[in-house]
Amino acid sequence: MLRKILPHPYLTLLLLVVWQMLVNKITLGNLVLGLILGILIPLVTAPYWPNTPRLRSIPRIVEYVLLVLWDICVANVQVAYIILFKSNANTRPAWVTIPLELKTPEAITVLAGTITLTPGTVSSDLSADGRSLLVHCLDAPDPESVRDQIKARYERRLMEIFE
Amino acid sequence: MLVEILISLCLVISGIFGLVGSVGLIKLPDAMMRLHAPTKATTLGVGGALIASMLYFYFVVGRFSFHELMITLFLFLTAPITGHFIAKTHLHLGHKPEDLPPTGSERPWANYESDESRAAIETPESAVNEAARKSG
Numbered sequence: 001m002l003r004k005i006l007p008h009p010y011l012t013l014l015l016l017v018v019w020q021m022l023v024n025k026i027t028l029g030n031l032v033l034g035l036i037l038g039i040l041i042p043l044v045t046a047p048y049w050p051n052t053p054r055l056r057s058i059p060r061i062v063e064y065v066l067l068v069l070w071d072i073c074v075a076n077v078q079v080a081y082i083i084l085f086k087s088n089a090n091t092r093p094a095w096v097t098i099p100l101e102l103k104t105p106e107a108i109t110v111l112a113g114t115i116t117l118t119p120g121t122v123s124s125d126l127s128a129d130g131r132s133l134l135v136h137c138l139d140a141p142d143p144e145s146v147r148d149q150i151k152a153r154y155e156r157r158l159m160e161i162f163e
Numbered sequence: 164m165l166v167e168i169l170i171s172l173c174l175v176i177s178g179i180f181g182l183v184g185s186v187g188l189i190k191l192p193d194a195m196m197r198l199h200a201p202t203k204a205t206t207l208g209v210g211g212a213l214i215a216s217m218l219y220f221y222f223v224v225g226r227f228s229f230h231e232l233m234i235t236l237f238l239f240l241t242a243p244i245t246g247h248f249i250a251k252t253h254l255h256l257g258h259k260p261e262d263l264p265p266t267g268s269e270r271p272w273a274n275y276e277s278d279e280s281r282a283a284i285e286t287p288e289s290a291v292n293e294a295a296r297k298s299g
Contacts, residue, residue, distance in 0.1 A: 018236075021229035076180060076207040079199060083187040093196050097264045116243035119203040122195070123243070124250035127266035128276040128284075134263060136250065138191075138199040 005039065007046040010055065012038040053106040056161055064157050071118050071153075079119040082139050094140040095124075096147050098133045102155060107162035108133070114154050121146065166222040170215045177211025184208055194253050198246060205242045210235065 006012055012035075019034035020026050055061065082091060102108050108130065112123040115135055125134040140146045180203060187200030213231040220228040251274055254263075260275045270276060270284070 018233065021233050024229050072206045072210075076203055079187075079203055080180065080183045083183055083190060083200070088190070088192050091191075091196075093193075095262075095264050097267055099267050112247065113239070113243035116202055116246045117206060117239060119199060119206065122198050122202065122246055122250055124195075124247070125254060125263075125272045125274050127268060128270040128273045128281065129268055131268050132266050134266075134272055136195050136198070138196055 006042065008042040008049070008052055011042045014038075015041055051104075053104055053162060060157065060161050064154075064161065067153075067157070068114055068117065075119045079138060082120075086139070091139045092141050094137045094143045094146075096121075096135045096137055096140065096143045098135055098147055098150055098155075100131055100133055100155070101151075102158055102163065104162050105130075107158050110162075111150075111154055111158055115150060121150070166218060170218050173211045173215035173218065177208050177215065180204065180211065181208035194257065195250065198249055198253075202242060202246060205238050209238060 015038035016031075016034040019037055020030060023030050100108060100111075102111060108126070112126070112133060115121050115123040115133070120138045122136045123133055124136050126132075127134075135146070135150070137143065137146050184200045184204030187203070188197055191197045191200065213234055217228060217231045220226060254272075254274050260271060263272060266272055
């Protein structure tokens with residue numbers, strides 16, 4: 001019964017919070033309007049998103065977000081160094097194949113987004129069966145280490161969150 | 164005073180990374196490498212300006228503003244998707260499947276699989292099996 005009214009409880013919560021942030025002022029009226037939107041939008045979009053992903057633990061999600069934010073800062077400095085001080089002849093761009101253990105589309109999307117947001121790597125394509133990800137590296141003298149780092153640092157944590 | 168220094172510092176950092184991203188667009192030799200430059204401008208470049216704006220509104224104007232968090236959220240959602248589109252288009256236009264590393268399975272990268280071979284593999288029954296495998 002509850003599943004019928006709230007097909008995506010996390011989405012409802014997210015929409016409620018996003019609405020408060022958009023209007024930038026928390027009042028009772030805005031809370032009610034946010035709640036109405038948070039119930040209506042998941043109901044309307046539910047046919048396009050039939051399988052609700054299960055999220056295992058909220059602290060791990062917070063940990064993952066903080067880790068990614070920190071990595072973005074570190075990687076920004078590294079890529080700025082490559083752009084400003086390394087000659088093009090010395091830069092070694094590389095394609096890397098990342099075999100995926102993640103199965104759910106939501107988890108793979110988050111992993112691909114994380115890879116693109118951390119500067120120096122861009123996720124470019126998914127294999128037709130969805131079991132490996134094609135990543136382009138700006139400067140990777142050792143492509144294997146990039147692959148191992150992404151698997152150990154991001155994919156392992158996403159496995160714990162989603163599967 | 165201290166707040167003003169902090170805000171200026173954030174703005175300068177944001178400006179530097181925005182500039183470096185633009186320099187990268189000019190300097191790097193091919194399209195895939197140039198794609199790395201804007202992912203930087205959107206993260207620390209815009210991020211710095213947004214943190215400066217939040218600090219300004221909280222300490223100088225005296226109210227807390229959520230809009231900067233929203234901008235960050237929307238950027239983080241849209242930047243990887245546009246990047247992915249550009250990369251895929253570039254693969255279509257300028258690359259052959261032989262240039263890329265193997266996928267490690269029988270099927271090719273999604274960009275290079277023809278509609279006919281996809282239809283031959285992904286019959287309605289196999290889609291059901293695949294869904295069962297994923298949820299199971």
